[in-house]
Amino acid sequence: MAEWWEIKLNPKKLNKMLKEELSRIEEDEQYGVMYDFRLIAAGRYYMYLGNFDEGKKYILKAIEAKKKDIEESIKEYGYESRAVATDKTRLAKMYRWIGEIEKLKQECFEAVKIFRKVYEEGKKADRTFVLRPEGSSYFYVLWADAEYYLGNYQMAVDVKKVFAKNTTGIVSSALAEYILKNDAQALKNQIKILVEGIIEFRCEPDYDANVYDPWHWYEEAKKIAGLPGIFSIFDPSPPILPVC
Numbered sequence: 001m002a003e004w005w006e007i008k009l010n011p012k013k014l015n016k017m018l019k020e021e022l023s024r025i026e027e028d029e030q031y032g033v034m035y036d037f038r039l040i041a042a043g044r045y046y047m048y049l050g051n052f053d054e055g056k057k058y059i060l061k062a063i064e065a066k067k068k069d070i071e072e073s074i075k076e077y078g079y080e081s082r083a084v085a086t087d088k089t090r091l092a093k094m095y096r097w098i099g100e101i102e103k104l105k106q107e108c109f110e111a112v113k114i115f116r117k118v119y120e121e122g123k124k125a126d127r128t129f130v131l132r133p134e135g136s137s138y139f140y141v142l143w144a145d146a147e148y149y150l151g152n153y154q155m156a157v158d159v160k161k162v163f164a165k166n167t168t169g170i171v172s173s174a175l176a177e178y179i180l181k182n183d184a185q186a187l188k189n190q191i192k193i194l195v196e197g198i199i200e201f202r203c204e205p206d207y208d209a210n211v212y213d214p215w216h217w218y219e220e221a222k223k224i225a226g227l228p229g230i231f232s233i234f235d236p237s238p239p240i241l242p243v244c
Contacts, residue, residue, distance in 0.1 A: 005191050005227050007198055007218070009048055009205075017204065018045040036065035040094065041206035044215065047097070047230050048205055056098045056234070066091045082129070082139055085114035089142040090209075092149060093216055099234025108146040115143040133163045138211045141170050148172035153180050171217035175224060179240055187225055188243045194218040 002008050021042045028035060043058035066087060073083040092107035122130040129136035140163035147156040153176035160173035171190070178187045197203070198214050205215045222229035226239030 005195065005222060005225075007195055011049060014045055014049055014205075018042060018049070021045065034061065034065040034068075036062040036069065036090075036094075037206065037209060039065055040209055041204075043097065044205040047233075052230075052233050059094055059097050063091060063094050066094060080114050080117055082114075082118055082136075085111045085118065085146075086138055086142045088114070089146045092146065093213070096149075096216070096220070096231065097234075099231070101235060101237075104149055108149045111146040112143075112150060112152070115139075115146060119143075137163070141172075141211050144170045144176075145172045148176050153177070171212070171214075171221070175217070175221060179224070182241065184225070184241050184243045187221065187241050191218070191221045191225065191227075191243075194221060 021038055025034075025038050025042060028038065039058050039062035043055045043062060046052070046055035046058060070084060070087045070091065073081065073087060077083045088107045088111035092104045092111065095101070095104040095107065119130065121127075129139055133140055140159055144156045144159040144163075147153075147159060149172075156170075156173045156176035157180070160170045163170065171194070174190055175187070178184075178190065194214055194217060198207075198218060201207075203214055207214060209216070219229045219231045223231040223235070224240045226242040226244060
């Protein structure tokens with residue numbers, strides 16, 4: 001019987017999805033393109049099948065693809081833009097899967113500077129993404145994620161408050177709040193919610209990786225709690241808020 005924090009995946013189904021993803025990646029390569037979301041999917045599938053080295057190889061490929069996306073965004077929108085800030089945070093989260101914590105923090109450090117500046121300028125100019133934040137969920141969710149990974153826990157909570165109309169919730173903000181309050185029981189409840197949601201909605205390991213990314217935060221929450229998970233494979237640091 002599975003533990004309360006475990007999600008049992010079907011290896012046959014995972015292998016089928018992986019095979020399909022690898023076929024798409026191979027086809028893309030024939031046209032000289034790489035899509036980070038496909039590479040992330042393949043990397044995660046490999047990891048959940050227990051092949052962590054191969055998974056890391058594809059995560060690294062996804063990182064290179066995302067770096068190219070950022071370069072294009074800088075050319076099109078300028079460095080201090082929402083596109084660059086959000087993609088830098090997505091890049092940082094990729095580093096999390098392979099335990100590159102310093103690189104993760106560097107990307108988040110740069111992203112946070114942009115998020116804060118863009119938001120303040122948006123307030124002064126009455127920009128739509130500030131007046132109606134529910135229409136720009138990616139901006140606020142990824143902003144909170146970046147603050148969280150820098151250890152700016154109160155700021156991560158404050159970003160969630162700005163985005164008050166969001167009904168889905170920002171998991172990184174919730175995790176930040178539990179850490180601030182040293183509330184292991186709330187963390188345990190959050191893990192249960194993530195497990196139930198992933199199972200109920202049959203979320204594949206790469207589901208909504210660009211924004212809410214439930215599998216990422218499921219792994220992050222387990223890491224905080226000291227429970228076995230993928231993030232512990234490449235990051236041996238101790239738990240922040242053990243639940244056992």
